[in-house]
Amino acid sequence: MSEYILKTKELSKKYKNDFALKKINVTIRKGEIYGFIGQNGAGKSTLLRLVTGLAFPSDGTIELFGNDSPNQLTEAQKRMGAVIENPALFPNMSAYENLEVHRLQKGIPGKDCIKNTLELVGLRDTGKKKVKNFSLGMKQRLGLAISLLSDPEFLILDEPTNGLDPMGIVELRELIKKLNQEKGLTVLISSHILSELHQLATCYGIIHKGRLLEELSAKELDEKCRQHLRIKVDNPPMGATVLENNLSTTNFEVMADGTIKLYNYLDDVREVSRTLTNNGLIIEHLSQTGDSLENYFSKLVGGVDHE
Ligand code: ATP
Numbered sequence: 001m002s003e004y005i006l007k008t009k010e011l012s013k014k015y016k017n018d019f020a021l022k023k024i025n026v027t028i029r030k031g032e033i034y035g036f037i038g039q040n041g042a043g044k045s046t047l048l049r050l051v052t053g054l055a056f057p058s059d060g061t062i063e064l065f066g067n068d069s070p071n072q073l074t075e076a077q078k079r080m081g082a083v084i085e086n087p088a089l090f091p092n093m094s095a096y097e098n099l100e101v102h103r104l105q106k107g108i109p110g111k112d113c114i115k116n117t118l119e120l121v122g123l124r125d126t127g128k129k130k131v132k133n134f135s136l137g138m139k140q141r142l143g144l145a146i147s148l149l150s151d152p153e154f155l156i157l158d159e160p161t162n163g164l165d166p167m168g169i170v171e172l173r174e175l176i177k178k179l180n181q182e183k184g185l186t187v188l189i190s191s192h193i194l195s196e197l198h199q200l201a202t203c204y205g206i207i208h209k210g211r212l213l214e215e216l217s218a219k220e221l222d223e224k225c226r227q228h229l230r231i232k233v234d235n236p237p238m239g240a241t242v243l244e245n246n247l248s249t250t251n252f253e254v255m256a257d258g259t260i261k262l263y264n265y266l267d268d269v270r271e272v273s274r275t276l277t278n279n280g281l282i283i284e285h286l287s288q289t290g291d292s293l294e295n296y297f298s299k300l301v302g303g304v305d306h307e
Contacts, residue, residue, distance in 0.1 A: 011060035035201030036190040044190040081147030082156040091132035137168035227290035229262040
C-alpha cells in the first residue's frame with residue numbers, strides 16, 4: 001500500500017472566471033498532521049471540499065489512499081472523516097442521541113461506537129444535557145465525534161479552532177494529537193493562524209490566492225524561524241574559523257552570500273563582537289534575528305502576487 005494518504009496533482013478549481021485553486025500539488029503521508037495555512041479566501045475550504053467529494057475539480061487529479069479513478073475515489077472517501085461546515089447538530093438532543101442519529105444515517109452497526117467515541121472526545125459525562133446548552137468547544141468535540149463514528153483513517157478538519165477561546169484551542173490540539181498518536185489517524189487541518197497549529201502539525205502547506213506557496217516539515221519551519229545572530233564580516237571563512245577556534249562553537253551556518261547565522265551566544269553578543277574584532281575582522285553587520293511564525297507567514301504571503 002502507498003505510504004501516501006493524499007496526493008493532488010495540478011488540482012484546479014474555477015468559479016466562473018476566477019480560480020479558487022490553481023495547479024495545487026499537495027502531498028500528505030500516512031501518520032502526518034498536515035497544517036493547511038492560508039488567509040481568508042486563500043482556497044483552503046475549496047481544497048478540502050474537493051478531497052471530500054463535496055465539489056468537483058475543474059482540472060487535475062486527486063489520489064486518495066493510492067486511488068484516483070472516480071469509482072475508487074468514492075470508495076476511498078469512505079475511509080475519511082471530515083468536519084468541513086458546521087456539522088448538523090440537533091440542539092434538543094443529548095450528545096449520545098445526536099451520535100445515534102448519525103450512526104443510523106451512516107448505517108454503522110452496533111451502538112458500542114457511540115460510547116467509545118464520546119469517551120474519545122471527552123464527552124462521556126455529558127449525560128442528558130442538551131446540545132443547545134453545550135459550550136462551543138463541546139459542540140466542536142461533538143462535530144468531531146460524528147466524523148469519528150465510522151472509525152476513519154484520515155481526518156479532515158476545516159478551521160476547527162474558529163471561535164474557540166485559548167483554552168478550547170489547547171484542548172482541541174491535545175485531542176487531535178491523541179487521535180494521531182493513539183489511533184494512528186492522519187490529519188489534515190486548516191487554519192488562517194500559523195501559530196495555532198504550531199506544536200501540533202508535523203508539516204505545513206501554505207496557500208495564498210489559490211496557489212500552494214510552500215510545503216515544509218515542522219522541523220524545516222522551526223529552522224527558518226529559529227533565533228540566531230546574523231553576522232556579516234569582511235572575511236566570512238575566517239569568521240567561521242574564529243567562531244570555531246575562539247568561541248568553541250560549530251553551531252552556525254555560513255550562507256551563500258557569506259552571512260553567518262550563529263545559533264548560540266544569543267545572550268552574549270558583546271563577546272562575539274569582541275572576539276571577531278580582536279581577531280582582525282571587520283564587522284559589517286551584527287544583529288539578533290529570527291522570524292516569529294506569524295512574521296514568517298506574513299512575509300511569505302506578502303512577498304508574492306500571483307494574480
Ligand atoms: P475562509 O477561511 O474565508 O473560508 P478559504 O481559504 O477557505 O477561506 P475558500 O472558501 O476556499 O477560501 O475560497 C477561495 C475563493 O473561492 C474565494 O475567493 C471564494 O470567494 C471563492 N469561492 C469559494 N466557493 C465558491 C463558490 N461556491 N462560488 C463562487 N466562488 C467561490
